[in-house]
Amino acid sequence: MMILLFAQWCINLDLDPIAIYKEAYPYQEKNKELVDALELTVPKKESDHIDSETLLEVLSLYGNDDLAFVVSDLMIRKNVK
Template structure:
């Protein structure tokens, strides 16, 4: 495998992992009766609509059909991708729920 192929493979893997992170976030929101797009916009108000998030929403399932997405799992995944602003908003939502 040459350098270009390796670079392309790394990029493809990162993009696939990023899509999985977005899906985990979206399903966590659904499981906690939150609107994923609304939560995302709180974290990134200047970005507007997120195409990848809309794609992920098509893959989510109803709360009663989904497996649990633990809070710490979501926060860990967001951290891996440097989504600190989104992690902050998620943490606020977790705090509201625990009150």
């Protein structure tokens, strides 16, 4: 569920979830769970808003601190709330 939340958040903001994940975990092979989650995402106009702070909390809860750091940096650079 956490991966789907991340993927949909990226879709909603016109961001590439695979590129963002690769930035957080550059030495990791392709993440099959992320690829699978991308198949379950919906177009941004069909999606509910996903609060960025909620995403950060969920990522931290599951120990994805590196990904949370990259997401946080993106939020600052793109002024995402």
